[in-house]
Amino acid sequence: MRLEPLSGDDPHDVLQALRGALVGRGPALGLGMLAPAHGIVPDRTAVVVTTSGSTGIPKSVVLSRDALTASALATAARIGDGSWLLALPASYVAGLQVLVRALVAGREPAILEGAFSPASFTTAALSLARREGGPTYTSLVPAQLSRLLDAAATDAETARALRSFEAILVGGQALPPAVRDRAVDLGARIVRTYGSTETSGGCVYDGVPLRGVEARIVDAEVQLSGPTLATGYLGDDALADAVFPRDADGTRWYRTGDAGVIEDGVLRVRGRIDNVIVSGGINISLDRVERAVHTVTGLEHAVVVGVPDERWGEASVIVVAGWSDQDSALLAKARAVVAAEVGSPARPARLVRVDAIPELSSGKPDREQIRRGLA
Structure with missing residues (x-):
């Protein structure tokens, strides 16, 4: 058509x-x-x-x-x-x-x-x-x-x-x-x-899949199936085959690229599998770091991105909009929370203030532009 x-x-x-x-x-x-x-x-x-x-x-x-x-x-x-x-x-x-x-x-x-x-x-x-x-x-x-x-x-x-x-x-x-x-x-x-977009929008509400939708975890990755899945990608059959694999019984699944677990029937998403930096030889999920940072009052809307680091190879940076004279205390609190929840190697290296967080037209943070601004 x-x-x-x-x-x-x-x-x-x-x-x-x-x-x-x-x-x-x-x-x-x-x-x-x-x-x-x-x-x-x-x-x-x-x-x-x-x-x-x-x-x-x-x-x-x-x-x-x-x-x-x-x-x-x-x-x-x-x-x-x-x-x-x-x-x-x-x-x-x-x-x-x-x-x-x-x-x-x-x-x-x-x-x-x-x-x-x-x-x-x-x-x-x-x-x-x-x-x-x-x-x-x-x-x-x-x-x-x-x-x-x-x-x-x-x-x-x-x-x-x-x-x-x-x-x-x-x-x-x-x-x-x-x-x-x-x-x-x-x-x-x-x-x-x-x-x-590949699942026609939200298909898991408060951790529970909608009617007809199934969720599973394969190699720590969240995969979804059901009647809401996209047909594929226009003009890119190879990508569609990779992202929408089929089981032996013909069931079609969507590989989300997100890490997660299912506990008592409730899906808990841990963040992007590929949103990871290697700092001092240790893999660190920036999504986990960001979730921990968000629990600190004053940093609820901060964005955490990875940047090159001469000593560790890569490090994480907290980027937050607006201005404050409490940044040293905020960074210390964030580092303590991240150390407790994610581990000491994941502690953010610094906190950077900007006038406004760049956004995509969808309303999500434009992490690529944020990273470029820190270069």
Whole structure:
């Protein structure tokens, strides 16, 4: 079938094209594609999402109508049915799925107009609650939730907006425990999601796979299977074969590249297998270091990256936005926490302040740009 790349990322344009693509009445929708050329995609394709992630290597993920619909139905089965507010870019899978869930439920999604801010989110959320009079839902990344919680501390309307949702899905990156605790204390109902574009978005909620989804650990790597898996990668069958292996019985799995464990049926993701530095001959997971750093008050939104080190080969650096005269104490506290939770060799070498953390358009930290800024 034909692929029609969409120029721009206006959510209204995405919604209009998605209406036809999701039911097979129109061409497949291309989002984030590097070239505007038309092409042919497998039958039943609804959307091709091209994303570079933090590595800068583009991948065009082919998502079928069946996979997107299965994801939407499984989400409704887990958290309930209702109306959705889009507060994320529609050209990324988390935002795209907000629109898909609304369309599958036969409802018109609310769309936050303009740039995200606590004021615009509050207006849109309370308007949706008044319009629908029933359960409402939205999806955010941790940085958005943190901004809203900061605003809610002094703005009762923002606090009311957060409490108005039956569930707020939060994914895209790890949710710092301190941010989750603040949300719970406020009365917001938070659901942590785990997944990727290759799984049609979040497919594990609060550590438990959605209906039809299975998780397993192979050589410490999280692998997922089920009806939400992508068809593959456009124009790269070799990569698809490597990332989506099949068992002898034909079951298809997605190799996430994440390390994790399953304890009492709950998946716990430990971080990226490849987000590792070798410091003094010891492998150190920067994701584990970052999670430990986030438990330190004042460093809840810090980013930890690896840099070359003359003595140890590589070392980790804490990068945090804003300015403070307490950096020596913060670094000492972070080093102590990391030593206790990860090990002494993993202690960060230094703490660097920046005006703002560079972000990808998805809202995730741009770790590559951060590393370049430290060079």
